[in-house]
Every structure is written in structure tokens, then in C-alpha cells.
Amino acid sequence: MSDRPDESLRWIEIPIALPPLGQTDVFAVGELELLLCNAEGTPYVVRDECPHVKASMKGGLIRGTILECPLHGGLMDLRDGSPRGLPIRRPGTCFPVRAEGDRWHVGLPD
Numbered sequence: 001m002s003d004r005p006d007e008s009l010r011w012i013e014i015p016i017a018l019p020p021l022g023q024t025d026v027f028a029v030g031e032l033e034l035l036l037c038n039a040e041g042t043p044y045v046v047r048d049e050c051p052h053v054k055a056s057m058k059g060g061l062i063r064g065t066i067l068e069c070p071l072h073g074g075l076m077d078l079r080d081g082s083p084r085g086l087p088i089r090r091p092g093t094c095f096p097v098r099a100e101g102d103r104w105h106v107g108l109p110d
Contacts (some may be wrong), residue, residue, distance in 0.1 A: 009096070009107035018043050018104065022062045029108060034095070036104075037078055039065045044078035045106045047093040051076065051083065 012029055014036060019025045024037045026048050035048040039062050048056050050069045057076075061068040065078045068085075075085030081092035096107040 008110055010110050011098070011100070011105040011107050013100075014043075014045070014097075014104045014106055024058050024060060024062070024067070026056070026058050029106075032108070034106065037062055037067060039067075039078055043097045043104050045095045045097050046076070046078060046081065047095075049092070050074060050088065051081075051090040051092045052087045 014027065016025055016027045016036060019036060019038045021038050021041060024035050027034055027036060033048040035046050035057050037044045037046065048058060050057055050071060052069065052072060052074050055071045057067060057069055059070045066084050067076050067078050069088065072087050074088030076088055076092045077084050081094040083089055083091060098105055
């Protein structure tokens, strides 16, 4: 086991620009649909799937680091996927993001 958790990740360049403040945009890596979120200037990447009903989270409102599902209004913390408001009860899937030069990269499990 590695002492550095990011060594087990493969870092992929995010192929889209960071959306405007408080907005989201979808991109895919293979079969994986991901959502790039701009929370007060900080990029977060989560699986584009509401933990409640597996609907797309694109277009959800962002307040601070909380993403509101556009379908039923459930709340999820972008930092760790934790549920912050019903009907979301299970955590969402979050992926680390880092800057490399002037581009953003997302860390995906190998």
C-alpha cells in the first residue's frame, strides 16, 4: 500500500473549461459521466448521478460547496459527497482535482 493516496490514481486532463461561478458542466471519461462544478472558484468533480435516483445533476444550484439536485432538490456536499438534505440519503462519488500548469486534472481510480 502506498503512503501517498494519489499514487493509485490515474490523472486525466479535464477536457472542458471550468464553468462560471456556481454552475456545472458534464464531461465523460470512457463510460464514466462526470460533473465539473465551480463552487466559489474551486473546481470539484463528482459522478454525474444523484445518489437518490441516479438522475443527472447538471444544472443543479451550488451554494457554497453544496450541490442541489435539479430533479428533487436533494443536497450533496461537493467536498466529500455526503448527503446534506433529503431525499439524498447515500453519499455521492467525488474525485480529487488538481491543477497542472494552466489545466485541471481529475484523479480516477486505476
